[in-house]
Amino acid sequence: MTKTISIFNQKGGVGKTTTNVNLSTSLASLGKKILVVDADPQGNTTSGFGIDKDMLEYSLYDGMINGVDFSEVKIETRFKNLDLIPSKPELAGSEIEMTGIKDRELLMSRFLGEIKNEYDYIFIDCPPSLGLISLNALAASDSVLVPIQCEFYALEGVSQLMNTINLVKRGLNNKLHIEGILLTMFDGRTNLSLQVVDEVCSYFGDKVYKTVIPRNVRLAEAPSHGMSILEYDDKSKGAQAYLELAQEFIKRAGDTL
Numbered sequence: 001m002t003k004t005i006s007i008f009n010q011k012g013g014v015g016k017t018t019t020n021v022n023l024s025t026s027l028a029s030l031g032k033k034i035l036v037v038d039a040d041p042q043g044n045t046t047s048g049f050g051i052d053k054d055m056l057e058y059s060l061y062d063g064m065i066n067g068v069d070f071s072e073v074k075i076e077t078r079f080k081n082l083d084l085i086p087s088k089p090e091l092a093g094s095e096i097e098m099t100g101i102k103d104r105e106l107l108m109s110r111f112l113g114e115i116k117n118e119y120d121y122i123f124i125d126c127p128p129s130l131g132l133i134s135l136n137a138l139a140a141s142d143s144v145l146v147p148i149q150c151e152f153y154a155l156e157g158v159s160q161l162m163n164t165i166n167l168v169k170r171g172l173n174n175k176l177h178i179e180g181i182l183l184t185m186f187d188g189r190t191n192l193s194l195q196v197v198d199e200v201c202s203y204f205g206d207k208v209y210k211t212v213i214p215r216n217v218r219l220a221e222a223p224s225h226g227m228s229i230l231e232y233d234d235k236s237k238g239a240q241a242y243l244e245l246a247q248e249f250i251k252r253a254g255d256t257l
Contacts, residue, residue: 005141007144021228
């Protein structure tokens with residue numbers, strides 16, 4: 001049974017795209033069949049897989065708004081077991097177009113509903129906002145994975161995020177729940193990072209993954225080369241952390257390797 005997870009936090013710069021690219025490739029390397037949906041109009045996940053957005057014929061926009069078939073939109077990435085629904089900047093204007101469409105919050109659910117049983121996990125990279133695209137992603141998901149950076153104001157906006165999840169749960173998707181909280185950009189040399197870990201663990205309890213993603217130069221460099229960290233430097237601390245996260249993710253999901 002396919003599980004669909006939105007990677008979501010309305011704050012920008014918390015590691016959503018980094019997590020989407022590297023967790024998905026790590027899971028694929030462990031033999032899981034993965035679909036990544038780039039629902040951010042900036043298309044950073046698409047670029048992160050080394051795909052030129054200007055060369056795309058179709059994107060998520062076409063699947064959601066124009067009714068283009070999933071098989072036409074899907075791209076097989078260079079990673080075994082990993083497919084992508086790419087994004088292009090035109091997705092940014094889709095929220096205006098959606099306002100006149102009946103059941104506009106369910107467009108992504110309908111698009112992805114065609115193929116759900118083809119994958120073990122579907123990861124949706126959400127934009128850093130609480131607009132219609134994010135609502136579509138949350139309505140289409142079983143759960144939400146929330147990256148939180150180990151920096152000042154880390155918990156700012158978390159109550160708003162939780163309110164949004166609860167509203168979606170009440171009005172659109174009663175199965176939606178928190179998959180897990182992922183601490184990113186951790187620097188063990190600073191008291192601030194350690195304080196943030198304590199605060200987040202106090203707030204979310206056992207929903208926080210034991211695996212923490214470190215602040216890592218190689219991890220930051222990889223996207224500029226259109227590569228995952230496993231390709232760019234599989235011996236780096238960042239690569240090892242995402243492989244550990246993938247194993248913890250599978251275990252928590254009650255899945256097997």
